[in-house]
Amino acid sequence: MGWRWWGWVWGISVAQPVWTLSGYVRDKANREPLPGASVVVKERGTGTYTNAYGYYALRLPAGRYTVVAQFLGYRSETLQVVLQRDLKQDFSLEEEGVQVTAVEIVETYEQRRFSSAATSQNRLEVQRLKKLPALLGEVDVLRSLSLLPGVATAGDGSASFFVRGGSFDQNLVLLDEAVVYNPGHIGGIFSAFNADAVQEVQLYKGYMPPEYGGRLASALDVRLREGNSPRWQAAGGIGLISSRLNVEGPLWKDRAGLLLTGRRSYADLFLLLARDPELRQAALYFYDLTAKLNYRAGEKHRFYLSGYFGRDVFRTSFLDFNWGNATTTLRWNFIPSPRLFLNTIAYYSKYDYVFLVEQGNNRARFSSGIEDWAWRSDGEYFLSERLKLRFGAGVCRHTFLPGILEPTSDSSNVRPYRVPSLRGVEAAAYVQTGYKWGARWLVEGGLRWAGFGLWGPATLYTFTSEGQPQDTLVYGRGRFIRGWGGLEPRLSLRYALSDRWALKASSGRVQQFLHVATLSPVGLPTDIWWPTTLNVRRQDGYQVALALQGTPHWKGIGWDVSWELFYRWMLNVLDFRSGADIFLNPQLERDMVQGRGWAYGSEWMLQKLTGKLTGWISYTYSRSFRYIPAITPNPFPSYVDRPHQATLVLSYSLSSQWELGFTAIYGTGRPITLPVAKYVYDGQVVGVYNERNNRRMPDYHRADISLTWKPRPKEGRRWQSSWNLSVYNLYGRRNMWALRLRTDENNPNLQRAYNLYLFRWVPSVTYNFRF
Numbered sequence: 001m002g003w004r005w006w007g008w009v010w011g012i013s014v015a016q017p018v019w020t021l022s023g024y025v026r027d028k029a030n031r032e033p034l035p036g037a038s039v040v041v042k043e044r045g046t047g048t049y050t051n052a053y054g055y056y057a058l059r060l061p062a063g064r065y066t067v068v069a070q071f072l073g074y075r076s077e078t079l080q081v082v083l084q085r086d087l088k089q090d091f092s093l094e095e096e097g098v099q100v101t102a103v104e105i106v107e108t109y110e111q112r113r114f115s116s117a118a119t120s121q122n123r124l125e126v127q128r129l130k131k132l133p134a135l136l137g138e139v140d141v142l143r144s145l146s147l148l149p150g151v152a153t154a155g156d157g158s159a160s161f162f163v164r165g166g167s168f169d170q171n172l173v174l175l176d177e178a179v180v181y182n183p184g185h186i187g188g189i190f191s192a193f194n195a196d197a198v199q200e201v202q203l204y205k206g207y208m209p210p211e212y213g214g215r216l217a218s219a220l221d222v223r224l225r226e227g228n229s230p231r232w233q234a235a236g237g238i239g240l241i242s243s244r245l246n247v248e249g250p251l252w253k254d255r256a257g258l259l260l261t262g263r264r265s266y267a268d269l270f271l272l273l274a275r276d277p278e279l280r281q282a283a284l285y286f287y288d289l290t291a292k293l294n295y296r297a298g299e300k301h302r303f304y305l306s307g308y309f310g311r312d313v314f315r316t317s318f319l320d321f322n323w324g325n326a327t328t329t330l331r332w333n334f335i336p337s338p339r340l341f342l343n344t345i346a347y348y349s350k351y352d353y354v355f356l357v358e359q360g361n362n363r364a365r366f367s368s369g370i371e372d373w374a375w376r377s378d379g380e381y382f383l384s385e386r387l388k389l390r391f392g393a394g395v396c397r398h399t400f401l402p403g404i405l406e407p408t409s410d411s412s413n414v415r416p417y418r419v420p421s422l423r424g425v426e427a428a429a430y431v432q433t434g435y436k437w438g439a440r441w442l443v444e445g446g447l448r449w450a451g452f453g454l455w456g457p458a459t460l461y462t463f464t465s466e467g468q469p470q471d472t473l474v475y476g477r478g479r480f481i482r483g484w485g486g487l488e489p490r491l492s493l494r495y496a497l498s499d500r501w502a503l504k505a506s507s508g509r510v511q512q513f514l515h516v517a518t519l520s521p522v523g524l525p526t527d528i529w530w531p532t533t534l535n536v537r538r539q540d541g542y543q544v545a546l547a548l549q550g551t552p553h554w555k556g557i558g559w560d561v562s563w564e565l566f567y568r569w570m571l572n573v574l575d576f577r578s579g580a581d582i583f584l585n586p587q588l589e590r591d592m593v594q595g596r597g598w599a600y601g602s603e604w605m606l607q608k609l610t611g612k613l614t615g616w617i618s619y620t621y622s623r624s625f626r627y628i629p630a631i632t633p634n635p636f637p638s639y640v641d642r643p644h645q646a647t648l649v650l651s652y653s654l655s656s657q658w659e660l661g662f663t664a665i666y667g668t669g670r671p672i673t674l675p676v677a678k679y680v681y682d683g684q685v686v687g688v689y690n691e692r693n694n695r696r697m698p699d700y701h702r703a704d705i706s707l708t709w710k711p712r713p714k715e716g717r718r719w720q721s722s723w724n725l726s727v728y729n730l731y732g733r734r735n736m737w738a739l740r741l742r743t744d745e746n747n748p749n750l751q752r753a754y755n756l757y758l759f760r761w762v763p764s765v766t767y768n769f770r771f
Helices: 002-014 109-115 141-147 267-273 277-281
Strands: 018-027 038-041 046-049 055-061 063-070 077-083 091-095 121-124 151-153 161-163 171-175 198-205 218-224 233-238 242-252 256-265 283-296 301-315 319-337 340-359 362-382 388-407 417-419 422-437 441-455 458-463 469-475 480-496 501-512 514-517 528-531 539-550 557-576 592-608 613-627 644-653 658-667 677-681 684-688 700-709 720-728 738-743 751-756 762-770
Touching (some): 018 063, 018 077, 038 055, 046 055, 141 151, 242 283, 388 528, 514 557, 557 613
Antiparallel strands (some): 198 218, 233 242, 441 480, 458 469, 592 613, 700 720, 720 762
């Protein structure tokens, strides 16, 4: 026994010390961090990935190692390191273009996704999107989501997206970690995000890591570039509908950098050509500004300040309507030790819209919106080569502004009126880790707690079962009214069938405390955000998924294959009674009704990752239903129930100067509600309805094509440019945007249906430049 004890003590005393290798992986040209880059230690056959800020850490025994940093589209960098203490080692990778051979690609996003236990995730590469066809030449992050399996849009003229049977308000949209409540311009025709300012777009469908929550369907995480260019440079584009410009450069060498981007549309200039004098005086345009400042205060501290301001304007002789988002994010990255990475943010977010009406003596201003102040802190602790702990907590203060009406002149006939505002505090905390058992099993799990509290001042109402007002409840400032909360477990498993194929499974719960009052299922600028209250229950969602993923190689070509089954069910989904009035209605909750929903489906995707021809083909079968007894006694298909959807995305490199892009999309027509009978009342034809969403629009399909030409660069000249020509809706399909019923002029007892469509052939040309 004594010898065994001394042997154990001796083993501890001579055990090889373990040290931490850490640092950043960045783009060599502009110093931008590369999130998701792999760092591999050849001698041990292990490695890790950089986090969202380009940071990595590895716990290794003392020794000499060959370390390789890799990222898709970049030349890998190999360094020899001698680890005898904690060592900081940064990597700077040089871009070599997306189109590389299978031998040259060492790591791709698809391979990283394959090696983790994660399911239901997709990433959009902004550089690839810029080479694909775009409506009116405007690269659109949100519209491009419809090219992914499991994601649908409302059709032409809407950037609202729907994920796996969820509604548009069940999507969490983040811009540099701040919530964006209306991510569209011109009623949703264009995305609110300028692609020139975007570094990475990550979509989580249904199953989300524990740091995300608050929405049932998905989380869309849009990260801005950091503006770390070692020298001042500018880039931009001039198109038929809008132009953009971005400038970035160092404010203090190796210490501080700045990124500024701006975009403005000029569709209203074409109205000057209209024959109607009213149209010539109208205005319709949008603009947005994005800025980001970064500062490095030593090796352990980095500070970032980013801001976004976007606005849309529609103006006529008697109406001025404008709406938009504003966000500000202050971020602090702190590395107290090589094994611990902390990220703390404070952000402000606001969405509002304003109507100004001037017609005779009726001069008034109507406004509504939502405002957030939030704080959050996240941490990553690198325990070992195989084990990493992630944790965090945050709190957000919401102010809901349902509506304010006020006269704009002393002579106005309009009397001031205000719907009482509401206030709430949303809080969350989470922990997540993962562990690998042997060579085949990997488990990643986490636990999130989320809660919401309603605070005064507030005026609330109670209603009878028939929806009639019963009592008025008034709460003073700072009084806690009621709280809701619960645990949200998240779990994902991976079983490696081989080094190229894996089975995965995941499950999770999400709570949603914020709701949208809207008269349109596609989302409008006039939507009103509403909190969970005594009458409106929190929404609750659950999802399970099973996936088969593979990264096979065939004839030297890299492929990515995924097939996924999912089922999700939702409690307390929100809808409105027919004829509901959402504007200036203090008793809005009497028209809100809740029920349950469910969705299920299968998603299949095949990607070609290497060679001159790259792209993917995908197919989704999905069903989505709602059961809300206050609307109809039977379950009905939801607005986003589109059983079949298929996409084809191709990019072909004709040469070093020419790039051809092609996209095609097909989807089952979305449900609509049409009358089943009619009667005449007081000379007017009135429709009779029985079931919600009892008919479907015609199927949606279109094809787009683009050609990008990049002139051969001249030696020693900084100016670089490219031309993009594209045709949206190549064969002029009249895809239905809405269906209108009109009374026949010759027979007042007869109604005819008309197809209202927005776009047929839409050619565009964009000139892009950089210097």
